[in-house]
Amino acid sequence: MMQVALAGARLVTPGGVREGAALLVSGDRIAAIADEEDVPADIRTVRLDGGWLLPGFIDTQVNGGGGVLFNDQPTLEGVRAIAAAHRRFGTTGLLPTLISDDLSIVEAAMTAIDEAIDAQVPGVLGIHIEGPFLNVAKRGIHDSGKFRRIDDRAFALLTRPSHGIRLLTLAPELAPPGMIRALGEAGVIVSAGHSMAGYEEVRAALAEGLRGFTHLFNAMTPLGSREPGMVGAALEDRASHFGLIVDGHHIHPATLRIALAARGTDGAMLVTDAMPPVGSALARFELMGREIRVTDGMCLGDDGTLAGSALDMASALRNAMDMLGLPITVAARMASGNPAAFLRIDGETGAIAPGLRADLVHLDEDRRVVETWIAGNPSRPAK
Numbered sequence: 001m002m003q004v005a006l007a008g009a010r011l012v013t014p015g016g017v018r019e020g021a022a023l024l025v026s027g028d029r030i031a032a033i034a035d036e037e038d039v040p041a042d043i044r045t046v047r048l049d050g051g052w053l054l055p056g057f058i059d060t061q062v063n064g065g066g067g068v069l070f071n072d073q074p075t076l077e078g079v080r081a082i083a084a085a086h087r088r089f090g091t092t093g094l095l096p097t098l099i100s101d102d103l104s105i106v107e108a109a110m111t112a113i114d115e116a117i118d119a120q121v122p123g124v125l126g127i128h129i130e131g132p133f134l135n136v137a138k139r140g141i142h143d144s145g146k147f148r149r150i151d152d153r154a155f156a157l158l159t160r161p162s163h164g165i166r167l168l169t170l171a172p173e174l175a176p177p178g179m180i181r182a183l184g185e186a187g188v189i190v191s192a193g194h195s196m197a198g199y200e201e202v203r204a205a206l207a208e209g210l211r212g213f214t215h216l217f218n219a220m221t222p223l224g225s226r227e228p229g230m231v232g233a234a235l236e237d238r239a240s241h242f243g244l245i246v247d248g249h250h251i252h253p254a255t256l257r258i259a260l261a262a263r264g265t266d267g268a269m270l271v272t273d274a275m276p277p278v279g280s281a282l283a284r285f286e287l288m289g290r291e292i293r294v295t296d297g298m299c300l301g302d303d304g305t306l307a308g309s310a311l312d313m314a315s316a317l318r319n320a321m322d323m324l325g326l327p328i329t330v331a332a333r334m335a336s337g338n339p340a341a342f343l344r345i346d347g348e349t350g351a352i353a354p355g356l357r358a359d360l361v362h363l364d365e366d367r368r369v370v371e372t373w374i375a376g377n378p379s380r381p382a383k
Contacts, residue, residue, distance in 0.1 A: 056092025126165025
């Protein structure tokens with residue numbers, strides 16, 4: 001089995017930053033971390049020109065990229081294009097995300113993900129189905145005409161056998177009693193979002209198996225003095241995870257800093273909520289018949305509603321460091337280790353540690369992506 005030593009960059013590991021160390025990769029796995037002078041002579045050394053070597057980013061919310069919207073192209077080729085676009089920005093694992101749509105489109109998207117995993121499309125971990133089981137009062141950019149309740153037909157579709165991870169965002173106050181528990185027992189990871197649920201309703205959902213919160217603060221009940229809301233429940237609970245869109249538009253940086261000070265960073269995940277412009281030159285696109293324009297780095301509907309983002313994960317990591325003052329070790333954990341734990345794949349990927357899959361990203365001194373590795377296979381972004 002081919003072995004290679006990656007040397008010359010600082011290694012960002014769960015134990016801290018290692019300088020003067022080399023990462024030994026054997027096939028698709030991280031074999032060891034060694035001081036550079038201790039690398040065996042018979043192992044080929046690849047010199048990295050400074051910068052940082054981090055675990056590859058894992059993005060649990062990717063609506064599109066490379067000019068493709070998943071809802072419009074719920075196909076193998078659509079998934080392939082989205083994954084390739086985000087890999088340029090250090091994402092080595094992702095969940096293509098379907099915005100609220102008809103069940104026929106949900107089924108097509110699930111089939112496309114199965115085909116992508118069968119075809120070993122690099123980086124595809126599963127699917128995120130965001131809706132259509134949402135609350136119209138917190139619809140955001142979603143088409144509320146697609147909204148519906150979870151019935152037997154929908155449950156059967158959502159829980160059918162699959163090859164990858166399945167994440168579902170729903171409004172917990174609209175789910176029938178026991179539904180969250182039944183979904184969890186069938187292997188679906190359930191997250192709350194686009195919801196009017198109050199604190200007590202969210203606490204009940206957590207007790208039933210709710211595991212996360214989709215884009216915390218956005219499209220949910222806020223933290224209040226007498227009603228803690230969904231945000232309050234999320235910040236109080238220590239077992240769940242929550243996505244944060246750190247683009248300077250969705251949430252004020254001070255609000256994010258306060259949230260992390262209250263809750264800590266263990267459950268925090270950087271997400272992009274990315275739309276087709278990421279990895280493309282698109283300045284506008286259509287979403288459910290509405291024109292969305294990219295203005296000052298924001299994806300906006302004609303009424304000014306935020307429509308996902310033009311954010312990539314490398315930018316999210318830089319923003320977490322620059323806007324929130326986080327060290328690279330913490331930002332890397334929010335971009336890799338925490339989402340891996342949320343998706344229950346932290347025994348496989350999400351950190352630089354022996355035995356884990358060699359999913360890596362090399363950043364230069366400006367924290368721009370130089371190269372990525374997925375299961376040990378390298379790729380450089382096109383110039």
